[in-house]
Amino acid sequence: MKNLFKKIVRKLILLIRYNPYNYSIKLRNLFYKFLFKNSGKNFNILDGVIINFPENVSIGNNVSIHQFCCFDSQDDITIGNNVSIGNSVKFVTSSHNFFHRDILIKNQGVSIKPILIEDNVWIGSGVTILQGVKISKNSIIGANSLVNKNIPENVIAAGVPCKVIKTR
Helix, strand or coil, X not given: CHHHHHHHHHHHHHHHCCCCCHHHHHHHHHHHHHHCCEECCCCEECCCCEEECHHHEEECCCCEECCCCEEECCCCEEECCCCEECCCCEEECEEEXXXXXXXXXXXXXXXXXXXXXXXXXXXXXXXXXXXXXXXXXXXXXXCCCEECCCECCCEEEECCCCEEEEEC
């Protein structure tokens, strides 16, 4: 019965995924509370956000996820409290294996690793966060950055690949 309920909730989310109205935001937030691994209070998921495997996502209090973000959550994605995520941010927990040259890459499977975003982090628009990354508390990630390594706390980091450019 519980699985049937979750399937119905997933279908309802698909119906309102791209609806920008306030009532749709409230419905999305309500529905995702049933699907997320853990969810805090007062989080907002705006229109056009895609969350694959929401059962692997944990969200803290006062989190905002803006339009057109994509969560490839084949492994855990943990987002702390007071995190602001800009438009079109991608969370990628999987990567193709490519070690054997005599086997097609698509036939070598994938590796998965979790992503951790600690408290009070601001992630700018267009950022891509790759598997196994931890963004530590009080940090800012500049727009259009590629985060492929851990980011220490209290810094501003940006670029492709993402590097610390300033201490806060």
